[in-house]
Amino acid sequence: MTDSFDNRAVAALTERVASEITRNGPMPVSQYVNACLYDHDYGFYMRSGGGRAGGSRGDFLTAPEVGPLFGAVIAKALDAWWVDLGKPSPFVVIDWGAGPGTLTRSVLDAKPLCMSAHALQWVAVELSAAQRKLHIDHPMVTSVASVEDVLLQRAECGIIIANELLDNLPFDIVQRTVGGWNELRVVVTDETDTANPNEADKTGADKNSRADETGKSSQSTNNEPPAFSLVAVPAVDSLTTNLPALSDVEVGTCLPVQNAARRWVAEAHRQLNSGRIVALDFFGFASAAQQPSIEAHFKEHIEAVEAQAGFNSSSQYDSQMDGSILPTNGQLASQYHTSRKPVFQAEEYTFSETASEGSDSPPTLENSSAGLKWLRTHKQHSHAFSWLEKPGSCDITANVDFHQIQIDHKAQQRQTMADFLREHGIEELVAEGRRIWLERASLGDLEAMKARSRIGEAVALLAPNGFGGFQVLTWIIND
Numbered sequence: 001m002t003d004s005f006d007n008r009a010v011a012a013l014t015e016r017v018a019s020e021i022t023r024n025g026p027m028p029v030s031q032y033v034n035a036c037l038y039d040h041d042y043g044f045y046m047r048s049g050g051g052r053a054g055g056s057r058g059d060f061l062t063a064p065e066v067g068p069l070f071g072a073v074i075a076k077a078l079d080a081w082w083v084d085l086g087k088p089s090p091f092v093v094i095d096w097g098a099g100p101g102t103l104t105r106s107v108l109d110a111k112p113l114c115m116s117a118h119a120l121q122w123v124a125v126e127l128s129a130a131q132r133k134l135h136i137d138h139p140m141v142t143s144v145a146s147v148e149d150v151l152l153q154r155a156e157c158g159i160i161i162a163n164e165l166l167d168n169l170p171f172d173i174v175q176r177t178v179g180g181w182n183e184l185r186v187v188v189t190d191e192t193d194t195a196n197p198n199e200a201d202k203t204g205a206d207k208n209s210r211a212d213e214t215g216k217s218s219q220s221t222n223n224e225p226p227a228f229s230l231v232a233v234p235a236v237d238s239l240t241t242n243l244p245a246l247s248d249v250e251v252g253t254c255l256p257v258q259n260a261a262r263r264w265v266a267e268a269h270r271q272l273n274s275g276r277i278v279a280l281d282f283f284g285f286a287s288a289a290q291q292p293s294i295e296a297h298f299k300e301h302i303e304a305v306e307a308q309a310g311f312n313s314s315s316q317y318d319s320q321m322d323g324s325i326l327p328t329n330g331q332l333a334s335q336y337h338t339s340r341k342p343v344f345q346a347e348e349y350t351f352s353e354t355a356s357e358g359s360d361s362p363p364t365l366e367n368s369s370a371g372l373k374w375l376r377t378h379k380q381h382s383h384a385f386s387w388l389e390k391p392g393s394c395d396i397t398a399n400v401d402f403h404q405i406q407i408d409h410k411a412q413q414r415q416t417m418a419d420f421l422r423e424h425g426i427e428e429l430v431a432e433g434r435r436i437w438l439e440r441a442s443l444g445d446l447e448a449m450k451a452r453s454r455i456g457e458a459v460a461l462l463a464p465n466g467f468g469g470f471q472v473l474t475w476i477i478n479d
Contacts, residue, residue, distance in 0.1 A: 006393065013042035013392040018226035026185035026231055030170035030260065035250060036391045037168065038127060042112050044392050045128045062164045063280070063417070063467050064102040067457040068450070070421075070427060071106020077424040078107070078159060081276055082114040085157045089119035092158030094147065096264075097165030098124035101135040101143070108138060115140065124148055148272055155275070159269050162279045166405065167397040169260040174235050174243065175374070176253045181243070183235035186388065189227040230390040242407050246420065246434060258404045265405050271476050273456070280417060283471040284399045335392065374399040402473075411473040418468030421461055430458045 017035055020029050039094050063070040082091050091114050095103055097108070106122050114120045122141045126132050135143040144150045173184040239257055249255070268277045377387050378395040387396050402414075433454030440448035462468040 009042040034170040068106045069457040072110040075110035075112040087156035090121040091119040092155040098126040168259040173259040181235040182232040188367045221398035277475040417470040420472040
């Protein structure tokens with residue numbers, strides 16, 4: 001997509017969001033995020049040439065994009081689950097939030113036994129038509145926009161995989177106050193008054209919202225495109241019912257309300273009579289500032305492993321690879337230790353209000369990123385600008401709250417990504433890769449290079465401050 005088209009799309013979505021706010025008043029954050037990511041015409045994921053996971057042409061990496069090893073591990077896991085279920089045919093596997101289809105291709109390339117037995121029925125669910133065009137054409141693969149497009153009733157036996165889906169579902173934001181909770185909403189910023197952002201105008205209306213009694217905001221009257229900011233309004237009880245007790249949350253703390261993720265868990269349960277739902281994601285509320293860039297982390301470790309393994313010299317490689325090639329979590333943690341602060345600390349999750357004391361208008365928040373270190377944006381493999389700038393131009397994600405998504409259905413298993421991968425054979429696959437490399441290093445052919453790649457991929461996938469620190473929740477369904 002050209003920059004000019006991208007700019008036109010952002011401008012069009014900005015006007016669309018601003019018009020909606022003008023008509024209906026301050027917009028729930030979930031509605032704003034949904035527009036930014038999934039607007040049919042201009043959403044980040046929805047428009048032709050829009051955002052997606054991937055390497056040089058993508059905006060971020062997920063585990064499948066690290067290389068084929070992740071898909072090979074998933075293939076081994078699918079075979080184990082298939083056997084546990086009695087080798088059903090069809091064996092339905094739903095890749096929910098399939099993106100460009102990287103996981104689908106790598107699993108099929110690994111040739112799991114359920115595929116060789118012609119039992120596998122792979123369903124790649126991806127809302128974006130632009131990304132569905134990238135899906136593989138294969139007789140065992142069905143590419144759809146929604147599960148209902150292919151499953152008219154519950155699958156008898158199957159697996160649902162959601163790899164980094166839940167953190168991409170829309171969310172609302174609430175802030176702990178002395179008396180309870182406020183909801184944060186998006187308004188159009190009036191940029192005609194820029195001299196003192198903390199000063200109310202002569203009419204007493206707050207400069208950011210100029211809200212009337214209904215909370216409706218006016219658009220900017222100059223020629224600049226509309227800009228957006230946040231206001232705090234009293235939260236309705238239905239939005240805060242499932243939040244932590246007020247006594248457990250410091251005043252000023254901002255938290256996501258992830259009803260869309262909770263609804264997805266319930267919907268996934270309705271699709272299977274028996275099987276598993278496996279969600280791999282960034283759960284919890286660690287500060288984003290404490291999390292290194294996955295892409296930088298990946299590159300750093302690939303270079304380190306290749307240097308340690310001596311890939312520039314096969315003889316040096318042979319002498320250094322006699323022992324274990326996969327560091328343990330403890331070894332990695334000693335190299336990449338990250339201290340994690342307790343959940344719900346106001347210093348990590350607090351906004352500063354800018355409304356004048358005594359003003360009847362909703363207080364505005366001086367920094368749309370402050371207090372939201374669990375919220376991240378991604379664009380071309382780097383953290384993008386503020387999530388309220390340039391709607392539709394970047395990815396918006398939020399750490400997933402364990403508690404909220406398990407309110408209706410409690411997961412039977414919770415483990416780190418590293419433990420999940422080890423359980424399903426990543427070390428055996430890397431040992432196999434080492435053996436192939438040792439046999440074929442002198443040839444330097446594609447098979448040898450793929451085998452060598454497994455070592456670097458494994459380090460990136462197992463690192464606790466990278467993918468290995470992600471969490472895996474598993475719901476086991478029995479009819």
